[in-house]
Amino acid sequence: MAHSHSHGHSHGHSHGSGSDGAIGWAVAVNLALTAAQIIGGLVADSTALIADGVHNLSDALALVLAFGARRLARRAATPDWSYGWGRAEIVAAFVNYLALIAVSIWLAIEAFGRLADPPQVAGGLVVALAGFALIVDLATAALVWRLSKESVNIRAAFLHNLADAGVSVAVIAGGALIWAFGWNLADPILTLAISVVILWHISLEIGPVFRMLMLAAPPGSDPKGVIAALRDLPDVRDAHHLHLWxxxxxxxxxxxxxxxxxxEFIAITRQAKEVLRRDFGIRHATIEVELPDSCADATADAPHAHEADDHPPH
Structure with missing residues (x-):
């Protein structure tokens, strides 16, 4: 039996202090905005403004977690942490999404409570602070746009900032309705809309993050195609026990x-790794080679011996 390992060394993120500085500024600006919106929302008695502020706070915390995770991800692999710390960003992203779900539910409960008896809202203050929020959201999105291509964490924060910008536009419209026509019902309705927007964004992003945490096969992968390609290699009678994650x-x-x-175990494992790398983008492979009369695992698992699954190796 032979084993071949194409080790995935720490992919050491090469982001410099400039990238970290951009995140730092984005966090600082969003924290300032959060304070202004929550205080302003309490003064104006506007749950929509408080909702937008809490959402901005969650964005700031998401960026803080992303910043810490990016720093951890640069650590090199060790014998105890053989894959390095790259998955820290995945864990941080999942924590952020769970926090956002809790925030969304809380906002919806608050909004429903106000639908029956909408309070008097200071529409002018709401419009002013929401206008300020719109500027900050767009500025933050601009700061992290380039970094959003590199990390699921930063990409989630970038999308949230764009969503915040849209929410701020809605809050401005609602504040204008309250200020011009006294339609206080606009405030809890907008709060519910903000909750829906947050949950919609989470539904788009949390699936791939959850799959990575569960060590599932990557989206779009082709386990049956991998098995077929390996079985087509010269001198390979069968391929089984495929695990992708x-x-x-x-x-x-x-x-x-x-x-x-x-x-010729070495030659076969080299060919197999080349097929996995070239045709399927898999650069970290562990291949166990067996002779037909020593393949106990294949018969032990019958009738599922030849099925490709998407669990990690035992």
Whole structure:
């Protein structure tokens, strides 16, 4: 039996202090905006403004977590942490989404409570602070736009900032309605709308993050295609026990058993790793090579021996 390992070394993020500085500024600006909106919302008695402020606070905390996770992800792999710390960003993203879900539910409950008896809202103050929020949201989105291409964390924060900008536009419109026509019902309705927007964004982003945490096969992967390609290799009689999973956002790994008809184990494992790398983008592979008469695992698992699954190796 032979094992071949194409080790996924720490992919050490090469982001410099400029990237960290951009995140730092984005966090500071969003914290300032959060304070202004929550205080202003309490003064104006506007749950919509408080909702927008809390959402901005969650964005700031998301950026703080993303910043810390990016720093951790730069750590090199060690014997105890053989994959490095790249998955720290995945954990941080999932924590952020869970926090946002809790925030959304709280906002919806507050809004429903106000629908029956909408309070008097200071529409002018709401419009002013929401206008300020719109500027800050767009500025924050501009700061993290380039970084959003590199990290699921930063991308989530970027999308939230764009959503915040849209929410701020809605709050401005609602404040204008209250200020011009005294339609105080606009405030709880807008709060509910903000909750829906937040949950909609979470539904778009949390799935891939959850899949990575559960070590599922990457979205769009083709386990049956991988098995077929490996079985087509010369001298390979069968391939089974395929496991595909994501180490982090940028690295996919695989383990598989090959039943071969020759003792040229090294050559076969090299060919198999090249197929996985070239055709499926899998650069971290562990391949176990077996002779037909020593393939106990394949018969032990019958009738599922030849099925590709998406669990990590045992």
């Amino acid at each position: 994501q180490i982090d956002e940028k690295r996919t790994a695989a383990s598989v058993h090959l039943v071969v008809e020759t003792a």
